[in-house]
Amino acid sequence: MKKSTIICLLVLAAPALKAQNPGSNHGNRFEQLSYLLADPNMYRSASGVPGPKYWQQKADYDITAELDDEKRRLTGAESITYYNNSPDPLTYIWLQLDENEHDPKSDNNSFDESSMRDRMTSRSINRILGMEQGHGVNIVKCTDAAGNALTYTINQTMMRVELPKTLMPGEKFRFNVNWWYNIPNRMTLGGRGGYENFPEDNNNLYTMAQWYPRLxxxxxxQGWQNKQFTGRGEFALTFGDFKVKMTVPADHVVGATGECRNYKEMLTPAQYQRWQQAQSAKEPVEIVTLGEANDAIKEKASAKKTWIYEARNVRDFAWVSSRRLVWDAMGVNVEGKHAMAMSYYGPEAYPLYRRYSTKVVAHTLKTYSKHTIAYPYPVAISVEAANGMEYPMICFNYGRAEKDGTYSEATKNGMIGVIIHEVGHNFFPMIVNSDERQWTWMDEGLNTFCQFLTEQEWDNNFPSRRGPAQKITEYMALPKDQLEPVMSNSENIVQFGPNAYAKPATALNILRETIMGRELFDYAFKEYSRRWAFKHPTPSDFFRxxxxxxxxxxDWFWRGWFFGIEPVDISLDSVKWYRMDTKNPAVENKLKQQAANAEDVHIAQTRNKAAGVKFAVEQDTSLQDFYSKWDRYAVTPDQTEAYSKMQASLTPEEKRLYESKKNFYELSFRNVGGNVMPLIIEWTFADGTKETDRISAYIWRHNEQEVTKVFAKDKEVTAIRLDPYKETADINEQNNAWPRQSVPSRFELFRMEGGPRGTNNSGNPMQRARQ
Structure with a gap:
């Protein structure tokens, strides 16, 4: 059994981990995680740094590929050089054939539940009917460097190649694979790569991803990562150098991972001159203009061209090819290093992408570099493809305008957000190369957190959907049978977005803003990025x-937010107000009188007096004695003398305390949700002023269910609120206030005359303004 399997079993048991100290109210949530993390060794140290004997494999690719636009088919041949840097002798190697996710025989096309609804999408119907025949990778041959056939076995999306002799540590092996496949329509069949057809001009946009057999x-x-690709859990890949030649129709524009080595032959003289200008431009320059793209759409070339790209020290290679692309670019300085920010997009995306895309790319590189490491690559590309997927130096995003060139604010903000997110993936996991197949959150969660930082630095009012603590409460309040720990395998997650993207991003934001503070968090996060750039980190390496x-x-935080499913719900159950006894009879006797009057009055007294009842002691005055006229709260000489003696005996410290006139408030808190968090308490005073106290989560270490805390205040308190800035993701604000406050909700008067189902009454304000 692999070590990763052992870890996984422990992770799946995470909700029960609090029972380390069964029956106790403590000793569970604050215990160290040591037994849940992989043991430190010479490869990975207990500090989280790569160990002195850390190693990783390398794979270099030399690929030629030809795109047949008529048949929508890709044919390719690759020569791979695999370097065994491990201490282990290898007798076989594993390749990934990810395009086999579209093969009808692959399990991913049958193992998900399905059901019928009143309204079904074509993709849902296709899932029920089964994947179309004719898709999947066809291996033509697999040979060694001398051309000798190699034995191989294909198991769905994985291909095992038997080595002719054992590959010893320090050795390399060069071999060749030839293949072809029919490119799927990703708009109907799904998947990352494929084509989109535009029926109005019958042209295709090809987003070529997972297109070649990959190591x-x-x-x-864990040894070999050979878990099948089923469409959700993404990729674990080996770094290497790429040289790729792509033969496409002569009027296609190609953008790809890395740098193009033959722009001069591929571009017109005017386009090549614009490319040169873009290197130092402060605004995006159209290398291929909208007019040129529109011309190419109308006149399809029959000849072919071969674009040549090279990329060094990357984990993957992807590309876009189409004749209906505008291409703009500008140089950007990223911490002293020059990089090209670029965008490729069709005419339907021009109103949005021409204004925003390349500038968003540049902003993303600068912001992520500030929070992680300086962007090391020469290029970063955003492609509009009605999609959202990432690869080294290139990503595919969405963002199309209406036919009249207008767009909604939601479309604009969604486009900006997805560009930031997908360009940001260059850092996680393209550089900090975690295993997405096993730990999606190490890729998506960390990246979504950095996306939030970048969105907020783009526009202080940007409507970020993931990151702010209050955005995750609805998910965390779900029934436990709909939840799983963040430390879960991607294929086993029910609500993928909230679990793998939003919850870890929120957790990191809480760490930065509330638990650690920005200075400590930012230093540690940059250190993690620096340590594990171009390496393969695990969760243990990040936590440590x-x-x-x-x-x-x-450890308590990782336990609650990453290994557990319990929500944050801390209740302020009671507030008790105390003042120090002054011992001054002139003060204390009056207070006693006020308390007695308030306490002893009952309803019968009030109603008897209102009814004009004739009381016996008033009708017959002989019934009145000394006590009828005695003022029991009057100051007596004995009390005055005792107070004077007490004052004379006070030490300076005691005198200071008596003179302070402090108000003491004893607050009782209950951990309803189970996930321990700091206590953030806002006080409102009688004069209208406010102040905030912050108490570490460690207040719960001796009693994880209930705690009390006393606070001394100079002024009288009129209101108390827990988590006033919504920092902790508390799922129930109703029990956070004293005195209790009702939170108003809104309701709408329903009219049956509303629009048809699925219509959006908010519309497109830009479009309405033009009309």
Whole structure:
């Protein structure tokens, strides 16, 4: 059994981990995670840094590919050089054939539940009917460098190649694979790569991803990563150098991972001159203009061209090809290094992408570099493809305008957000190369967190959907049978977006803003990025580095937010107000009188007096004695003398306390949700002023269910609120206030005359303004 399997079993049991100290109210949530993390060794240290004997494999690719636009088919041949840097002898290697996700025989096309609804999409129907025949990778041959046939076995999306002799540590093996496949329509069949057809001009947009047989990762923590690709859990890949030649129709524009080596032959003189100008331009320059793209759409070339791209030290290679592309670019300075920010998009995306895309790319590179490491690659590309997917130096996004060139604010903000997210993936996992197949959150969660930082630095009012703590509460409040720990395999997650993207992003935002503070968090996060750039980190490496570089014990936080499913719900149950006894009879006797009057009055007294009842002691005055006229709260000489003696005996410290006139408030808190968090308390005083106290989550370490805390205040308090800035993702704000406050909701008067089902009454304000 692999070590990763052992870890996975522990992770799946995470909700029960609190029972380390059964029956106790403590000793569970604040215990160290040591037994849940992989043991440190010479490859990965206990501090989270790569160990002195850390190693990783390498795979270099030399690929030629030809795109047949008529048949929508890709034919390719590759020569792979695989370097065995591990200490292990290898007798076979594993390749990934991800395009086999479209093969009807692959399990992913049958193992998901299905049901019928009143309204069904074509994709849903296709899932029920089964994947179309004719899709999947066809291996033509697999040979060694001398041309000798190699034995291979295909198991769905994985291909095992038997080595002619054992590949010893330090050796390399060169071999060749020839293949072809029919490119799927990703708009109907789904998937990352494929084509989109535009019926109005009968042209195709090809987004070529997972298009070549790719080396699986062989690592120190799991051996071969050969878990099948089923369409959700993404990729674990080996770094290497690429040289790729892509033969396409002569009027196609190609954008790809890396740098093009033959722009001068591929572009017209005018386009090549614009490319040169774009290097130092402050605004995006159209290399291929809208007019040129529209001309190419109308006149389809029959000849072919071969574009040549090279990329160094990348984990993958993707490309876009179409005749209906505008291409703009500008140079950007990223911490002293020059990079080209570029965008490719069709005419339907021009109103949005021409204004925003390349500038968003540049902003993303600068912001991510500030929070992680300086962007090391020469290029970053955003392609509009009605999609959202990432590869080294190139990503596919969405963002199309209406026919009249207008667009909604939601479309604009969604486009900006997805460009930031997908360009940001260059850092996680393209550089900090985690295993997406096993731990989606290490890729999507960390990237979504950085996306949030970047969105907020783009526009202080940007409507970020993921990151703010209050955005995750609805998910965390779900029944437990709809939840799973963040530390779950991607294929087993019910609500993928909230679990793998939003919850870890929110957790990191809470760490930065509330638990650690920005200075400590930012230093540790940059240290993690620096340590594991161009390497293969695991969750243990991340958890350990964040603590190692900050001196903040976060095991309780990882336990609650990453290994557990319990929500945050802390209730302010009671407030008791105390003042120090002054011992001054002139003060204390009056207070006693006020308390007695308030306490002793009952309803019968009030109603008897209102009814004019004739009381016996008033009708017969002989019934009145000394006590009838005695003022029991009057100051007596004995009390005055005792107070004077007490004052004379006070030490300076005691005198200061008596004179302080402090108000003491004892607050009782209950951990209803189970996930421990700091107490953030906002006080409102009688004079209208406010202040906030922050108490570490460690207040729960001796009692994880209930705690009390006393606070001394100079002024009288009129209101108290927990989590006033919505920092902790508390799912129930109703129990956060004293005195209790009702939170108003809105309701709408329903009219049956509303629009048809599925219509959006908000419309497109830009379009309405033009009309």
């Amino acid at each position: 699986a990762v062989y690592s120190d923590f 580095t964040m603590e190692d570089a900050s001196a903040v014990d976060l």
